[in-house]
Each structure stands twice: as structure tokens, then as C-alpha cells.
Amino acid sequence: MFGLKRVRGTPLSALLVVAVVILVVGFALSPYWQYVGAVGAAEAIFGLSIGLVYGQAGMLSLCQPAIGAIGAWSVAYLTGEQGWVPLPWSLIIGAIIGIPIGLAAGMPALRLRRVNLAIVTLGVVIVIYTVAQAGQVAGSQQSAYVKSPTFDLAGYMGLYLLCWLSFTLLAGLTIVLRRSRWGLSWLAIARSERAAAAMGISVTRAKLTAFAVAGFLAAWAGGLLVAGFGSADPSNFDPVVVLTLFALAVMMGAGYWEGALALGLFSAISSALLQQWGLTPDLGTALFAIGAITVLGKPEAAFSVMIRRQVAKLSSRRAATDEPLELRPFSPVVFKGATSRLADGSDRPLALEISNLTVNFGAVRALDDVSLTVPYGEVVGLVGPNGAGKSTLVDATTGFLAAYSGVVRVDGAQIDALPAFKRARIVRRTFQQDRTIGELTAEEYLRLGAAPGTTAKQIREIIEFVGCRDTSTPLHSLDVRLRRLLMIGACLTGRPKAVLIDEPAAGLSAEESIDLAARLAEIPERFGCGLLVIEHDMELVRLVCTSLVVLDFGKVIAAGATAEVLARPDVTAAYLGDDVAAETVLEEVAVEEYSGRDTSADVPASQVGEPHGR
């Protein structure tokens, strides 16, 4: 979230210890403080809800607590004076009702992102509040009264128990979910939706599951507040309260359970203390606002993050970066040449076949009738000057372009109709920028995009293959070169037929590129796929690629065996701009210029009216 580097999580046992302590302490508190504590627990559950959608899944949705209102009303309605459903059960029913509400609230998030989502969800908050104030929702009238549970205990202990047991249960749920495929996919979409889809994660499903679970949590919390306050007064869900909870969630780092716990305790205790001291509760609110702004500017200052850093220091784990990394020298690899026939004698399909790919961005033709093939067992290089269209080609092939003409076949099957995350089952790509998920370990990261049925042993082997020794340190502590290699590893766990690797050697030193070359060269044979490598580093290309395709101004100007292509004068001209060669090659372009067409192959920048490159 906003570039936050995270520290490894505290286990479930810590939660249980904390829970036992809180429950025991409850017996020693006065009824006033038991009540405060109970409210705090409910707010902590709101924290879990906000933390899940915002802290983990990275979606700026402000309406979580307002969904809690709906849970509150359900509970009030069910439990109310009629007493149909006794309290613990009405809570669960209310929480379940929260699921479809949460899904509905999540719908805007499928198409809207970032600021737009914040604006719409702010509107949702206001609508819910308005409707509640108008008194039209059953159970929202102030007259509905819910008796809080006592369980035959003194003071507010019954309520206290109910609330804190709820928190423990739900926090435990979030801890378990976080390590599950769902939780990993939430972290993935927070980091980069593109990268997530490129790993085969359905972004839609990830978002909806996040909202569904968050709705469940928020509605449960809302129900608890009703139990505590006795009625479902809409003023508990007014926009200021909702925004204050959000600010607190940011300040405390509610994406982690400790942050949510801190949110609840801070909120409840500070209100109570301020009240006791005769000070205005606004003071607390103002402080939370300042805290939130500080954390937004400096994500490491979030409360839960600081706690985790301390814990990690105390347990004094050895950092992975202490160990020096060995670099492999390059030994030439025998490319046996993939068998071109299948067992039954028919022709083996190509790993990747692009035919007549044309991409237009408005009036600019970024790719013009490009065709290339990547056979199994081979490494094909894709080279060309900046702006030649290489990234566009990868985007089109892997499903990140809205429209293109031409056909893309992987393993003989046409994939043009498939969305990006489905294409990721058979063709994978890396990105030029680091799109790994810093919080995850190498093992978790590779597991995220792995094909079904991949064993832990296979994952470890792949991690070792790309040159990483440490499987259980979070990625943000690892060298950036290793992260890049792991990005390639994450592609391989998907057992794709074709892998497109985008500028893997950028910024690497000579020795590091040779090490990379050694590993890349082994991939096709070992993993039974075809490899397409985009590179500018000609040395790497010479070492690794069996054939080359050269793009310039969106067109293929040369294709064939590496050595031959690199010796061609028009290729060196494309790079070096040899005057004579350039004139010959670009004659066509010059003619176009005289006839008034723009020869620029630049992809146009964002439209006017969308400032700041948005």
C-alpha cells in the first residue's frame, strides 16, 4: 500500500495470547470500562473490515463502516422487541446479510479505481446515512431497543465477552484468510492489478471476495454496536464517524490484526478518557487526522508496522542479504532443437505464433502486420530501438490491449478471445518494473501464480533454479536482482507454453547478465516451453537467443538466426543510424514525411484534460 515495506506476520498464537489477556483483564474492570472495552472491540472489528479492503486489497473504499449500519439494522430488527432471534444468532445472520451488501458496495470497484472509487463510496456513505435519517429502514428507528446479553455475569461482562470473543474469532479468520489464496490475491491486486492478472489471478474475483468478507465483518461489528448501545441510532454511522474510523485505520495500519485492535482500543479509550477529563472528543478526532496524514506521508509510521518491526528485531532473524550471492559463469548450452513431431507423427504446434498483429493507438500505428514464431525448446530474441513496439507486442499477446487485429496462437490454440488472466494459464510475461509483492516470501509469491497441482517441492526447485537461496524471507528484503529472477520464476510455476520476458538485464552488471543468460538458456528445455526475450543487451542476446526478430517503427525488419541478423547492415543501421544505410531503410519513411503523414511512432501521451499523466 503506497510503497509500504512490510515485516513478516505475527502468528495466530500471538492473537490467542492477547485475547486471553484481554478477556481476563475484563473481569477486573469496572462496569464503565467493561462497556468501553466492548465498544472498542466492535470498532476493532470495523478496523478489520476497513483494513481488509484498504490495507490488504488496496482499494480506497470508504463505505465499510456504513455497511455495518445495515448489519446493525438487521440485528435490531431481528432481535428487537419481538425478540425473534436471540442475540448471538442474530449477529451471525446480520453478518451474513452483510455479504451481499458488501458485494453490492464492491461493484463500483470493478470499474472504478483509486480516486473515483473513493468519491463513489463517499457518496454511498452519505446515501446510507440520509436514508437512515429519513427513518425508512426497518429497525433504524430510535425506538427499537435491543437488550444486551448478560450471560448471567456482573456488570457489562456479558457484552464484553461477546464482543471480544467476536473479535478473536474474526481476527483469527482474517489471519487464516491472509495466508490463503484469497488473501494472497488481495495483496497481489493491491500491488499491481496488471501483474496479478498476468499471474492468472482473476482481479474481479479477488475484489469481490474482499468486499464480501469485509461486508461480513462490518455487519457483525454493526450488530455488536446495536447490542451495546441498545438501539440502532443512525448517528452512529454519520459520515464524520465513518471518515474518522477510516483515518484511524490508516494511522494504525489496520491491514494487520494488531492495527485493527489498536484502532478499536485507541478509539474507545481515548473517547472515554477525554470524557472523563472533561475534554472534547473532537480533540481525539483532530489527533487521529494528524496521525493519518503522517502515515500517508510515511507509511512506515503506521502503528502495526512499527510493532512488527520491533518484534522482528527482538526475534533477531538473520537477514537474507547477509549471504553473498554466487553468480554463475556462462557455459555454452547445447540446444538440442525441439522435436518437431509429436508422438503420433503430426506436426508439433509452435509454442507461440503471432500472425499479422496490427495495433493502432488513434492515428498512430504502433505495430504493423507483425508476425513471429517461438518454437518449443528455443529462445527467440525481440530487439529494436525505443518506441519500436516491443512492449505493445507483449501487451497485445498477453491480453492487456483492448483492441488489436491479427491472431495469437499458443500451442496451436487461438487465444484472442480470452481475457488476460485466462491467457496466463498458457502464456506468461514479466514486467520491466519490479512488480513483485514485497510482503510475501519467495515461496508464497511463486505459489500465487502456480498451476494447480504444483507441489511445494517443485516450487522450491524453481526458486533454486532462478538463483534464490532463501524461500522464507519477505521479498522486500531481498536484492532487487533476485526479485527480478523470482518474477521469472513466478512465470515458470504456471507451467506455461510460452514465456515473454521483458528486458530482464536492464541495469545489471556484466557478471550479473552472464548469470542471467545462463539461467535463461536452460528454461526452454527444462520447462518444456518457448521463450521470447526482449532485450537491449546485445551480449545477452548473442549468448542466449537462437533466433532474433528485429522491430523498428512497429514493423519487423529482420528475422532469423541470431548471428546472421546481427550482421545485417540494416539492423545495425536501425541501432547506429549509419547514414547510408539509414537513408536506404528510411526512404519509405521520408516519402511519408513529404506526403504529410506523421512519421512518429511514439505512442501518444495521455489526452489533454487528463493532467499529470493520468
Place this chain on the structure above:
Amino acid sequence: MVAEMLAGLVSGGVYAALAVCIVLMYQMLGVVNLALGAMGALAACMSLLCVRWFGLGPGPSTVVAVLCGALIGVILGLLMVRYFLEASVELRTTVTIAVTVGIIAVGDRILNGATYNFPNLFSGPSVEIFGTGVPIGSLVEVVAAVLLAVGVQVFLRGTHLGAQLRAMSERPITAGLLGIRVRTLTVAVWGFASAIATIAVMVVLPTSTTSFPPLAYLVIFALGAALLGLMRNMIVAAVGGVLIGMLQSIVQPSGIGRYTDAVPFVVIVLVMVWWRRSDVWSEAR
């Protein structure tokens, strides 16, 4: 119906002025300033303090309020420039959400739930239109809001400083490389928008409640109007604001009157969904 429409001009003018500022800040500075209403309201409260503590008249206390508004804007602008200069639109907007929370807390303190007489600059003679008495002040206000939109556009298109702002909004890095003082201009726009918001809120104060939060929520209505202009066109935003004000006022006495606060939300959702209907990957990271 006409009477209600004309009665809606007062709030319509306020929404229009705030909407123009929202669009201006989004275009020039890359932030959706959700704190705008709160900023204006806080400064407006300064005028009321002036009346209470120093016994200033309505005129001087208004001037003080506007200066306070500009100051609040400058302070927040400095904060943004210092810590969030190269941050994303989302991050900056989230900061304004936190700022709103903080300002509401402070503003609540100042108002403290009691009733005050705000200096009312718009009480005065009325004019007969379609058989209803419309205070001249409201007409002046609406006209002023539209003139604001036009004036800002003229400034941006016609002056050197305006060209610098437009350049900055398109390519802030390139603008800096040409010697344009990006940070100073950013702070100046914050101050200007905040001062306008102060005036806008002071206009509506005499007719509104005495609790702070609704003043801060005015910005949501302005946001709806700004979205009608697709966050780009100030004149459409201004006209939209007036229309939303009138619509609100028409709807008020009827059966769904209690839901008027939901009106801008409906606008917001419709515009958002239509505007972004074909986006799949273009906005995704």
C-alpha cells in the same frame, strides 16, 4: 415550483463556486480536494469569532475570514508541496479526507452547538421575478459564481501566469525544467481556492444549521457539479452547481424531500459509470 427554483439559487451559487474550485484544483494540482468545504467553513467561523471577541462589523470580519481562508489554503498547500509533491492523485485525495476529519473536529469546537448570528451580507432588498421575491443578493451571487468560472478560464488562457499553470498541469516536471516555480504556484492555487470557498460558505451560513459538518459536506454537492463538467469544464461545473441547487430546492418539500442529500450521489454514480465505461486496463497499474 418556480418559487422553489429561485429559492435554490442561494445554495446553487455556492455549489457553483465550490465546483469551479474543485475543477481548478484537479486540473492544476492533481488533487480532488474533498476538504474544500471544511476549509471554507473553518475560515468562515473565524469571522464569527471576530464578531464575538472583537466586536467587528460584518464587513471587516468578512475580510478577516477571507484572509484566514487564504491562510488555511496556503498552509495546506505547503504541506502538500513539502510531503506529497510527487505523490499520486489518490494519495493526495486521501490526505484531504484526513484533513476534512481534522478540520471538522476543530470547527465543531468553535461552533460548539450554540446558535450564533452570522454576519449576513445578503440581507437586503428583493426583486420580483415570476411573482416571487428574490433577494438581490442571491442573483448577484449566482452571477458572481458564473463570472468566477469565466474569469478563471480567461485568466488561464490569457495571461502568462495562466499559461504557466496550464503548462504545470500538463507536465509538471517539464514545467519545472523551464524554470516555472511549480511549488509556489501550487501553494498560490491552494490559497486562492480556499479564499473562494470561504466566501461561498459565508454566503450560505445565515440560512443553514449551526452544526459544522453539513458545511463541510457542501463539497459533495460541488463534486457532483464538477463531475458534470467531467472535471474539466469549469463553466459546465458552475452551471451544474446552480442546477443542483435548484433541483434540491424543488425536491425538498415533496415526498422524497428527505432524500435530497442523495441527489448529488446519484449524479456522481451516473457520471462515473458512464465516463469510465470502457476502461479496463488503462487506469490499472
Place this chain on the structure above:
Amino acid sequence: MGAELVIDAVTIKRGELPIVRDVSLTCPEGQVTVLLGANGAGKTTLMDGVAGVIPVEHGAITLDGHEVQRLARDRRAARGLAYVEQGRTVFAGLTVQENLAVGSRGARNTARAYELFPELQARKQVTAQMLSGGEQQMLVLARAIVSQPRVLLIDEMSQGLAPVIVKRMIPFVEEAARSGIAVLLVEQFAALALSIGAHAYVLSVGSIVLEGPCQDLLARPDDVRHAYFAGGHDAHRGHDGSSANAIPNGTTPLAGKNGVSS
């Protein structure tokens, strides 16, 4: 009027990777200094660091004797540094005249721009978005020159343009140098740049691998080509540039690797 630009042992990172490693070069005033290299070599990163677009990790950048690497970019511009970024960064919504005048010091000298590029005079009130690629490049060059810089950085002005158009801009660069400005010209197309420069450096994988007077380098095209493509790998390859070619037959696969169990 000009000033000498000295880049001293500069290291620049993008993210955590060092893209420019310990590079030193000098651009004397009144001359065109050429910086060559293939894509990904780090040329633009170096220019961005000099101009203040990204921070410099180590090293010093000196303009006329004063260190500027810690100054904000508008301050560096005030000291006479002008940067023509790659990609023709015109302000699309502003007219040609507005583009020229928008800089802090530009308003006074727009006449100069029209002298240098008469084509722009005819398009004075046209929004920059509507210009052709060549016209846009002329516009950004003119925009830089009207601010009366002492040091002028130009990044790949030939990108995406036909040679005939690029040839149109050569006199501009030569004239700028003649008037005393220190010009640092980054190009991917060697022949073009070497024909107008005085001294040249070749960058590869973030380090300078070759330097010399432009006339010399023009006479040694194979060395230049080699520097582009081999660059930092030289140390590992021995003298024979052609040995890193084909995949020899009959050699053993990489030792020590077990197959993946499946």
C-alpha cells in the same frame, strides 16, 4: 555566455538498481559534446540526473564551478541549465507562441526562436498538439534556446524522425555551440552526432567504455559498434569480439543441474 558542465563520478539509481555507475565527463563551453550508446545504456538516466528530474546518488554535477546536484530543477534552470527531454515534451494544450513564452525567461526572446525556425512562425497560434513530429521537435529546441541557457542538454532529438527532418536541426545545434553554450547531445544514431560534435563518449551498461574526438571516432566505426554492443562485457570475453557468437556443437550442458521432477 556559456558555462562548463562537469559530471564527476556520478552514480544514479532508478529504484534500487544503479543505472549509471561512476560516470565522469566534461562538456566545455562553446562545444558540442556527444554521448552515444545503445538503448538501456543509461544515457537518459544520466541526463535526467544532471537536470534534476531524478536524484543523483553519488558524485557531483558542476555548472561553471558551482555544484548543482542538490538543487531543485527550477533552480538549476535559473542557473542556466536547459534540458530538451526525449519524446518531444511540448505542452499539448498551449499554442506555439505560449510554449515558447511560458518559461520563466522565455517571454522576451521569442523572436529569436522564429529566426531559427521560420516554420514555427507560420504556426504561431496553433496548439502544439496539432504540429507534426518534426515541428514539435523544433518547438522544444526553440523553447530551450529562448531561455538563454548556458548549458543545453538534448536527448535524442532524432527519435522517430526521418533523416531529412533531423538534418534541419543540425544548424541549430551548431549555432548554439558557436554562441558559447555548452551542448551535451545524446544520440543513439552515431553518425549524425559525430558529424557535428567535438568530443564524444560512449556509454554502455552505465559506464563510459570509449571516448575521444569525434573525428577520430568517425574514422573507427567498428570500434564504436563494438563499444555499443559489447560494452561492459569486454572484460569477460577476451580480445576476439566475434567469439561470443554461435552456440558451438558438442559441448556439454551446464553441469550440476538436476532435472525438475515432474
